[in-house]
Amino acid sequence: MYAQMIKSEATQDDPEKLAAFQARIDAGDKIEPKDWMPAGYRKTLIRQIGQHAHSEIVGQLPEGNWITRAPTLERKAILLAKVQDEAGHGLYLYCAAETLGVSRDELTEMLLDGRMKYSSIFAYPTLTWADMGAVGWLVDGAAIMNQVPLQRTSYGPYARSMVRICKEESFHQRQGFDIMMKMANGTEAQKRMAQDALNRFWYPSLMMFGPSDAESVHSEQSMRWKIKMNGNDELRQKFVDQTVPQAEYLGLTIPDETLVWNEEKGGYDFAQPDWSEFFDVLKGNGPCSVERIEARQKAWDDGAWVREARLAHAAKKQAAKVAAE
Amino acid sequence: MKQEWPLWEVFIRGQHGLSHRHVGSLHASDAEHAIQNARDVYTRRKEGVSIWVVPAADITASSPDDKGSLYDPADDKVYRHPTFFDIPDDVGAM
């Protein structure tokens, strides 16, 4: 998902306070910024919301790669609006993280120096226009499965930003599927692009949900705190079950020869992605890992004079105002 | 100079005449910049007709420890909530 492998922090607070805190969460209360919270809850949330925000910002890049090459004026406008939304979502999430006592600049620096991660999916390249379809259809489709339940997460500012994000995201997956339909029903070259995009994005999309819960030692605490709402395997299964019929509708083939309907469990059996590839990507060895951080670093460095100048101007204006009074 | 643009809280009044509502936050160098950023960030879908921005640092919030004294007294004033009153179905929508 947009937040993967979030290590949840053990916490050594007063057991009485902890119990009261857990009781509030169990009762469905929202935790707000000034409320008491266990140090581990705060740290885990900063890590999770921060990684989610970074994923939105880095996620601008693979799609931004095609804005200048969008094949019609309308497609250009739609794609630009979508990638702009991702900047907005990053902004909302950074603001939510800031309520926990970390600044946006600190989070940015942690992304740039590798202390914080972003979702593995955005370390993959977008090579044809069909990838704009595949990213919307598969990547946004996977993201929505995680984000809809997060609207009910226990931390108020996080939940509220997810409400806004889900509202805005509703068109993202649809525009992706719309591109896929055009491509899958288009010329031979377009069909080839569509199948190629599915081939390249299928397994990285499955990786978005993170490794199996059986191997994830952190899920349990996060689920108790209601900052993780569903298990990884559960969401992955739901995603596959939803996506296979859509691929059939498009006349495309899921690149998994073992894929088969399992009547007993009422879902598909499917092949797991190559998890060693996933861990390589997380370590910064994704196909575009270097380029992605390089692009963010350049924007950060090149923008420094602008951010400084605006503050300097504001200070001068304020001084002039005070002098005039 | 290593300093961030200050944080602002954004309130927007929509087209239907309801009060300004808190919609989120953003960073901006001064009030004018904050208004422009709010327009660009929070009214991309024509959500609002009037924008307020307030420096987040200037907001005084009630302390969570006061929660009891602030809100509990209202707990027994259930008549403030419309569902307190049983209105016969025959009366129609109210």
Add this chain to the structure above:
Amino acid sequence: MSVAGLIRMGDNTLVLGQRLSEWCGHAPALEEDIALANMALDLIGQTQLWLGLAAEREGAGRTADTLAYHRDAWDFRNLLLVEQPNRDFGVTMMRQFLFDTWHLDALTALTEHDDAEIAAIAQKSVKEATYHRERSSDTVIALGDGTEESHTRMQAALDRLWPYVGEMFSTDTDDLIDMSGLRPAFYAYTDTVFAEATLTRPNTDFAHLGGKTGARHTEHLGHMLATMQVLPRNYPDATW
């Protein structure tokens, strides 16, 4: 009624919208990233209107998209100013400020145009251009006045772009209005902004010409179009 005049309006917004969209994901702050995308979206929307009307009036079966994607550089009729590369944020915002100031005045005049469809497009665009000019003016002021570095960058941006200002006021019968009449208001407005921004207007009226007539574009336009048009050119049979 001149199709060429409509194409000039549409090519300006198309080329500048394309330039601004290059920033998406790379701006100095998230708030600026979003603002630049909004401007690009407005300009692309205006392009669809201007080029759509041009294609309709031309009556040769073309659309806004065929005009955008199937003409080569010499058939483009945009100002040289808007095809200038983004370079840094300062050049981008200075280019925006110079364009917005001219654009707002041109659109305002066009709202009175005898042709109702032209006036309608202008009326819709004027609202957007008003905000664009407000934002780009404030940015030029803040960055011109801000720090020593930002001041130096903004003055350099102004010096670099100034030779492309004169073309906005060159005019011929293809234009929808007499563009030369807009010059005094442009100088008056920009001078007040430059004063606040502590910037000095270059002391020359030299103007590069050739964009709006198509006689001689800069080298930059060809590269931009090679990128922008790659898919429709490579796959002429495809619909997207």
